[in-house]
Amino acid sequence: MARRRSPARLVVALSIAALLAVFLLYTSLAGGATPSLQPGELEGRDGRVLLAGRVVGKVGRDGRTIRFRLRDVNGSASVRVVYTGSVPDLFRPGRDVAVGGELRSGVFVGEPGTLVTKCPSKYEAKPDSA
Amino acid sequence: MPELGRAALVLALGLTLYAAVAGGYAAFARRRRLATSAANALLAAFGATAVASAVLLAALVRRDFTFAYVADHTSRELPLGYAISAFWGGQEGSLLLWLLVLTGYSAAAVARGRRAGRDVVAWVVPVLGGVGVFFALLVVAVASPFATRAPVADGAGMTPSLQNPYMLAHPPLLYLGYVGLTIPWAFAMGALLSRRTDERWLVATRRWTLAAWTFLGVGQLLGAHWAYEEVGWGGYFAWDPVENAALMPWLAATAFLHSVMIQEKRGMLKVWNVLLVIGAFLLSLFGTFLTRSGIVSSIHAFTQSSIGAWFLAFIVLVTAFSLVLVFRRLPLLRSRTRLESLVSREASFLYNNLLLVALCLTILWGVLFPLVSEAVRGEAVTVGPPYYEFFLRSFGLPLLLLMGIGPLIAWRRASLRSVGRTFLWPFAVALVAGGALLAAGAGSSIPGLVAYTFSAFVLASIGLEFVRGARARRALGARSWPAALAALLTANRRRYGGYVVHVAVVMLAIGIAGSSAYQTIAERKLEPGEAMRAGSYTLAYRALDVRDGANAVERRAVLDVRRDGEALGTLRPGKNEYRAEEARSNEVAIRSDLLTGEDLFVVADQIERDGAVYFKVFVKPLVNLIWLAGAVFVLGSLIAFWPDARAERRLAARYEPQGAPARA
Numbered sequence: 080m081a082r083r084r085s086p087a088r089l090v091v092a093l094s095i096a097a098l099l100a101v102f103l104l105y106t107s108l109a110g111g112a113t114p115s116l117q118p119g120e121l122e123g124r125d126g127r128v129l130l131a132g133r134v135v136g137k138v139g140r141d142g143r144t145i146r147f148r149l150r151d152v153n154g155s156a157s158v159r160v161v162y163t164g165s166v167p168d169l170f171r172p173g174r175d176v177a178v179g180g181e182l183r184s185g186v187f188v189g190e191p192g193t194l195v196t197k198c199p200s201k202y203e204a205k206p207d208s209a
Numbered sequence: 210m211p212e213l214g215r216a217a218l219v220l221a222l223g224l225t226l227y228a229a230v231a232g233g234y235a236a237f238a239r240r241r242r243l244a245t246s247a248a249n250a251l252l253a254a255f256g257a258t259a260v261a262s263a264v265l266l267a268a269l270v271r272r273d274f275t276f277a278y279v280a281d282h283t284s285r286e287l288p289l290g291y292a293i294s295a296f297w298g299g300q301e302g303s304l305l306l307w308l309l310v311l312t313g314y315s316a317a318a319v320a321r322g323r324r325a326g327r328d329v330v331a332w333v334v335p336v337l338g339g340v341g342v343f344f345a346l347l348v349v350a351v352a353s354p355f356a357t358r359a360p361v362a363d364g365a366g367m368t369p370s371l372q373n374p375y376m377l378a379h380p381p382l383l384y385l386g387y388v389g390l391t392i393p394w395a396f397a398m399g400a401l402l403s404r405r406t407d408e409r410w411l412v413a414t415r416r417w418t419l420a421a422w423t424f425l426g427v428g429q430l431l432g433a434h435w436a437y438e439e440v441g442w443g444g445y446f447a448w449d450p451v452e453n454a455a456l457m458p459w460l461a462a463t464a465f466l467h468s469v470m471i472q473e474k475r476g477m478l479k480v481w482n483v484l485l486v487i488g489a490f491l492l493s494l495f496g497t498f499l500t501r502s503g504i505v506s507s508i509h510a511f512t513q514s515s516i517g518a519w520f521l522a523f524i525v526l527v528t529a530f531s532l533v534l535v536f537r538r539l540p541l542l543r544s545r546t547r548l549e550s551l552v553s554r555e556a557s558f559l560y561n562n563l564l565l566v567a568l569c570l571t572i573l574w575g576v577l578f579p580l581v582s583e584a585v586r587g588e589a590v591t592v593g594p595p596y597y598e599f600f601l602r603s604f605g606l607p608l609l610l611l612m613g614i615g616p617l618i619a620w621r622r623a624s625l626r627s628v629g630r631t632f633l634w635p636f637a638v639a640l641v642a643g644g645a646l647l648a649a650g651a652g653s654s655i656p657g658l659v660a661y662t663f664s665a666f667v668l669a670s671i672g673l674e675f676v677r678g679a680r681a682r683r684a685l686g687a688r689s690w691p692a693a694l695a696a697l698l699t700a701n702r703r704r705y706g707g708y709v710v711h712v713a714v715v716m717l718a719i720g721i722a723g724s725s726a727y728q729t730i731a732e733r734k735l736e737p738g739e740a741m742r743a744g745s746y747t748l749a750y751r752a753l754d755v756r757d758g759a760n761a762v763e764r765r766a767v768l769d770v771r772r773d774g775e776a777l778g779t780l781r782p783g784k785n786e787y788r789a790e791e792a793r794s795n796e797v798a799i800r801s802d803l804l805t806g807e808d809l810f811v812v813a814d815q816i817e818r819d820g821a822v823y824f825k826v827f828v829k830p831l832v833n834l835i836w837l838a839g840a841v842f843v844l845g846s847l848i849a850f851w852p853d854a855r856a857e858r859r860l861a862a863r864y865e866p867q868g869a870p871a872r873a
Binding site: 092095099112113114115116120129142143165166168169 | 369442567570571578582590734792793812815817
């Protein structure tokens with residue numbers, strides 16, 4: 080019969096795994112992570128967040144800057160958004176989008192290049208008829 | 210016609226159920242004829258699924274809008290190729306494709322898998338049948354592709370970003386990869402259930418794993434190329450959960466492909482291998498779950514999707530089944546030998562495995578983090594690309610280095626002196642390359658410089674292996690160097706195919722480092738007649754060209770490109786406006802320099818009514834090596850995959866004389 084496995088190896092492997100887990104927990108809680116919120120949860124928050132919601136109403140355009148209103152996907156709370164930069168092709172009223180930025184005196188100011196439409200579509204080709 | 214499709218799927222469900230139940234009983238009670246009939250049921254299930262798929266395909270081609278699926282995913286204007294690709298463009302169709310590929314693989318694997326031993330295969334059949342039951346149940350009861358509806362005048366069409374030739378190949382390839390990982394898992398389970406835990410199941414499934422892994426890899430590269438050309442944000446991989454979903458099983462399978470060699474050669478890592486193959490299969494299920502459940506687009510949609518809950522239940526079931534089985538069979542999975550030295554081939558493979566698994570787990574953690582934080586803190590927190598890039602650098606660069614060390618170091622135990630002798634040349638090459646790169650100004654990005662230096666090291670060590678092997682062949686009587694090289698490749702396909710794949714990975718690393726660490730980005734609004742600079746390029750915006758295409762209005766900005774005063778022709782970035790779908794898509798323009806592998810990548814980000822355009826220009830050095838790496842990757846996999854009757858016989862023979870292993 081084969082020799083028994085050396086328990087030392089298991090211990091080493093487990094401690095590496097544990098170290099890794101702690102390390103991961105630490106890094107992902109401490110830095111580089113962004114809270115992802117809906118407009119209704121925005122009240123009283125400061126700092127950078129990822130705002131997700133549905134585009135409602137008209138979209139105002141002024142050169143590279145667009146203004147629109149973002150509403151909770153399943154709610155009524157909404158917030159005004161100002162954003163400058165690349166706009167994805169799929170962006171339009173009725174779509175679910177996410178944008179990074181922060182709330183400044185009642186208006187959510189998006190950072191350039193962070194606006195993404197949330198895959199309504201990557202696998203479901205149904206256009207929203209909202 | 211929808212009735213025929215539905216009936217065929219019900220039949221497939223019945224057949225897979227029979228394969229699972231009767232096959233399970235047959236294996237348990239050792240009823241040979243019943244086991245054969247269960248295996249035949251798997252084959253018949255493939256036939257039934259093929260009929261259902263043909264019905265759906267015909268409906269898509271004919272644009273039969275009585276099929277709700279056809280009406281939702283195509284339109285009359287949609288070109289034929291994309292109407293066919295709508296097969297996997299929606300949820301129901303892609304689940305059907307899953308079932309089709311699964312039953313096809315199952316039938317083939319059972320027919321060809323006899324080398325694993327009859328007892329093992331008898332258990333493989335019910336395991337595969339069980340997986341088949343799940344997917345058949347989904348397409349029969351939960352998400353039928355054959356739902357009907359009052360016909361409409363025209364269908365809803367297809368999202369423009371899916372109207373791309375890549376859509377024809379990318380998803381099916383990923384499916385071939387995802388589903389292919391079921392086979393090694395099923396054989397592992399079969400080996401455990403039948404208590405035949407020698408290496409025969411590895412030998413029988415090695416090529417299946419390799420094929421699935423290759424498909425998954427190529428599918429991902431095609432997806433990256435698609436994102437690069439079609440989505441047009443200037444990158445090719447965004448660490449999006451959907452992309453991660455395909456990357457994770459591929460990493461796990463990569464680890465598995467390496468660690469099986471240790472088990473074959475040294476009889477070690479048996480439990481680890483079984484766990485890896487379980488992990489790879491679970492990750493492929495999880496990947497399908499991620500893309501299917503809607504958990505991707507918003508975690509809030511999690512509970513709303515019926516498919517998601519089904520998948521989750523199935524994943525839990527498979528996890529529990531696999532782990533309980535491994536636990537019950539632990540005594541059979543003892544190693545024959547143990548690690549003798551931390552400086553040896555085995556050890557370097559072990560480090561490779563730990564790094565790959567660590568990378569895989571960190572990605573999984575990143576994907577799951579919004580869910581975990583939502584559960585723990587009541588607030589979803591997402592991690593962005595910096596998180597993933599950090600771990601790609603921390604685990605990927607050592608992996609790159611190991612790729613140069615592992616293949617050269619001795620089995621069992623290597624003395625430090627022999628290590629020094631072996632690595633003298635690769636080390637010298639790396640040192641010179643690093644110095645030269647530093648002098649050329651590559652020091653602007655430290656990770657980039659490290660990646661290039663390591664790449665030089667790996668290439669040198671692989672080159673050395675080829676030279677040594679060819680020299681030995683010459684000594685054995687091969688007349689010329691090419692003949693020696695050919696003899697080398699044919700005599701040990703797996704090993705040298707592996708080296709070719711390593712070269713592909715190095716090219717990938719160089720391409721990724723070049724296009725991310727050393728890229729230049731420029732953005733400007735231009736009126737017709739104005740010009741801008743990006744890197745060494747000058748782009749002059751001549752005019753806006755508007756055309757009426759087959760199914761879209763096509764707007765193109767015409768740009769004259771020059772580099773260092775030399776005219777390089779025109780580029781035409783722009784946007785398409787699709788009529789049926791009421792949607793727009795970016796049409797980027799790319800100028801590839803075949804000599805240097807550099808791309809000039811131009812996006813017409815926003816087109817104003819007056820003809821002014823906001824341009825976004827990327828200069829990406831060496832990016833074309835990434836795509837070239839894909840071709841080399843396939844070549845290497847093919848060399849490793851190509852049947853080698855002699856080697857297979859030798860391997861199989863090793864396990865024959867032992868007969869039935871002792872029962873624990």
